[in-house]
Amino acid sequence: MGGASPEDIGDHFCNELSKREIGRRRCLAGGCHAFMSIDADEFYARAQLAEAARAMWRGGHDVVTCRMRTFMVDPTWELRPHDDTSRVAALMRCHPHMPFRLCVPTSMLVDPTRRLLRASRVLDLPRARLEMHHMSLVRRSLRSKFSSVSNRANYPQGAEAAARSLEAWAPDKGPVVHPHPAARPRFDSVVVVPNHFGIRVHGTAGRGSRLRQGARYSGGKLVGHESAADAEGVASALRMPASWADSLALPAGEWGPDGVAIRARADGIEGLRPL
Numbered sequence: 001m002g003g004a005s006p007e008d009i010g011d012h013f014c015n016e017l018s019k020r021e022i023g024r025r026r027c028l029a030g031g032c033h034a035f036m037s038i039d040a041d042e043f044y045a046r047a048q049l050a051e052a053a054r055a056m057w058r059g060g061h062d063v064v065t066c067r068m069r070t071f072m073v074d075p076t077w078e079l080r081p082h083d084d085t086s087r088v089a090a091l092m093r094c095h096p097h098m099p100f101r102l103c104v105p106t107s108m109l110v111d112p113t114r115r116l117l118r119a120s121r122v123l124d125l126p127r128a129r130l131e132m133h134h135m136s137l138v139r140r141s142l143r144s145k146f147s148s149v150s151n152r153a154n155y156p157q158g159a160e161a162a163a164r165s166l167e168a169w170a171p172d173k174g175p176v177v178h179p180h181p182a183a184r185p186r187f188d189s190v191v192v193v194p195n196h197f198g199i200r201v202h203g204t205a206g207r208g209s210r211l212r213q214g215a216r217y218s219g220g221k222l223v224g225h226e227s228a229a230d231a232e233g234v235a236s237a238l239r240m241p242a243s244w245a246d247s248l249a250l251p252a253g254e255w256g257p258d259g260v261a262i263r264a265r266a267d268g269i270e271g272l273r274p275l
Contacts, residue, residue, distance in 0.1 A: 013102060017113040021100040024092075032094045037114055041135040043197050044090070052130045055123060056091055062098065062119035064091040065108060066130040070187070072137040072178070073166055075199035079176060079187040080216070087124065088132045089114040133197070137179075140201055142166055146179075171217035189218035191226050 020037045027035040034056065056064050065087040070079045087108045092098075097118060104115035108124070139145045142163035162179040169177070171190040178184045192211045211217075216224045 013113060017100055017102050020113055024094065024100060027094050028096060034091055035094050036091060037089070037100075041138065042088070043133040043135065044130070048130045049090075052123075052125060053091060055125070055129075056093075059123055060121060061123040062093045062095075062121045063089050063116060063123070064130070065110065065122060065124045066090050066132055067127050068132045068134045070183075071133070071135045072176070072190070073169060074201065075135060075138050075195045075197065076192055076211075076213075077171055077190050078193045079178070080189045080191055081187070082127070083183075083186050085109055085186075088134075089116075090130060090132060092116055093119065135199065137166060138199065138201065171211065171215075172220060172222070174220040175218070189216055189223065191216045193226075 023037060024035060034053070052064050052066070055061075067082065067084055068086060068088055070083060071077060072079055087110050089110055093116075098116040100113070101115060101117040103112045104117055104119075106115060108122075137145070143160060146162045165177070166179065171192070176187050176190060178187055192213050192215045194213060212225075214226045215222055216226060
């Protein structure tokens, strides 16, 4: 559990698991065929997510997993190299006998609060087909982030010190020092990318606008630039509509004979429902 004590596991992890299970049950009661246990700082490209859902139905899978892109402090500051070890459970089958359970055994490194019991048919998609863009350390209030996360035992320096350190940091001011000890060795540089999702921090588009897009920084120094082809490849996959809810709405009939489409429900619980 990443170094958390039994008390932390019993309190914070189980609380997070319970919230995910409540959402799963509401989707099940609403007639959903699948659902997303998604956090507020997780973003997906519309086209990729739609195709992943199609692949899930065609293959009869219980779970679709994918890799992540990780951002720190600003929505344009992407950490590198990419983490190709961790996975996120992006889409999950809604089944009465597949509840969330803490630390269900799995061959992948997946959030322990996002594992379904008896979910054996897993479709693990490569980056080219699906990615989650994780704004894990992009917040208006980093202090609030560090004081409320389920794994806060992994931040021994405390919420105030962790937030203060990040708020003073920028790619051209010093090396990447991720506050989580497990994540710290994974990242050694930052690439400045477009703000694809239009995320606003402190009433602005972010602090990254003063840095040139495509620039790569390591150790606080400019060390190179990402190719235009790489940047455009990501941008083309991220043509997002104005709102996140719209990104989950597909035209009726697009799913074919099974008549399934993604619908964003007004109560905030997202699921796949028959038309």
